[in-house]
Amino acid sequence: MKLLEERIRKDGIVKSDEILKVDSFLNHQIDIRLYDRIGAEFARLFADRPVNKILTIEASGIGIACVTAMHFDVPVVFAKKAKSLNLDADHYVTKVQSFTHGRVYDVMVSKRCLSSSDHVLIIDDFLANGCAVNGLLDIIRQAGATAEGVGIVIEKGFQEGGERLRAQGVRVESLAIVERMDPVTGEITFR
Amino acid sequence: MKLLEERIRKDGIVKSDEILKVDSFLNHQIDIRLYDRIGAEFARLFADRPVNKILTIEASGIGIACVTAMHFDVPVVFAKKAKSLNLDADHYVTKVQSFTHGRVYDVMVSKRCLSSSDHVLIIDDFLANGCAVNGLLDIIRQAGATAEGVGIVIEKGFQEGGERLRAQGVRVESLAIVERMDPVTGEITFR
Secondary structure, three states: OHHHHHHHHHHEEEEOEEEEEEOOOOOEEEEEHHHHHHHHHHHOOOOOOOOOOEEEEEOOOHHHHHHHHHHHOEEEEEEEEOOOOOOOEEEEEEEEEOOOOOOOOEEEEEEHOOOOOOOOOOEEEEEEEOHHHHHHHHHHHHHHHHHEEEEEEEEEEOOOOHHHHHOOOOOOEEHHHHHOOOOOOOOOOEE | OOOHHHHHHHHEEEEOOOOEOOOOOOOOOOOOOHOOOOOHHHHHHHHOOOOOOOEEEEHHHEEEEEEHHHHOOOEEEEEEOOOOOOOOOEEEEEEEOOOOOOOOOEEEEEHHHOOOOOOEEEEEEEEEOOHHHHHHHHHHHHOEEEEEEEEEEEOOOOOOHHHHHHHHHOEEEEEEEEEOOOOOOOOOOOO
């Protein structure tokens, strides 16, 4: 997605050869017009799939999932990290290792929110090692639902997550795939 | 907001005289059409204010803030809990006690995302003791920005947060105010 790549080049900050900061427009401050264009693009890319639910994981996936859901006109479910007083005893649970935080989380979705009749599109802001997406796929499997695909805003093409998912036959559509980043020059190369 | 009160009566679950579960449509599974109506209502209520930014706190505030931002056509900033490898060293920090989790969090916003020229609308899903909103107001104060008001989806009118904020002169617009809840009958009374 040209508009997104241009924005990443303009406002993204290469912190290391692995860490790209996009928090001025994507995952701390949010450019809502860009989100709207991203949501429209996911709707175009997955127009051939009978999506009736969007699944993401808290926290930074929620906003883009909601705006995308407006284009699909379907509900969102966001998987929750750790246990809350308000959370159902009756839920699907899986473990996810966070690349950013270096921790392992329990991630859960209430059984009332996902069933075998659901056709689910996973949406997230980043794909790196694929742990979050694999956790969500595991939850979809536990529910007996159908995973229709995965929509990612920025894929780190130099990490193995996207390749592994595609090798499993999962349809992954990433709007920008970063091939490499140079922390010295700040240069970002897209696939 | 009639539509919201009806939905809370229909699908909300009274877990105790203090805890209301609305996770089938508001903060776990999300009814995106309802979010869109809520966003439109906030835009109507604060139409007289020169809002140029929406501020919320992760995680459950993000979705409603983003959909509301589409109605205002302004960016969203979501305050982050705890420190992440990706987060700027240069940020406003405040402490917030979570009602749901019973913990105290460091909450932060990058200084690049909020400045003295900003006119900020705070959006959140719940208002109970007011700790999250007070933390966000503190961050707005640190930035020298102007707080234009607070838009809340569900206020627990039997807790003191809303009353205290209004007593400080903060404009708080809550779309539904729960006066009391009966965990035995499941009855919910709105103000």
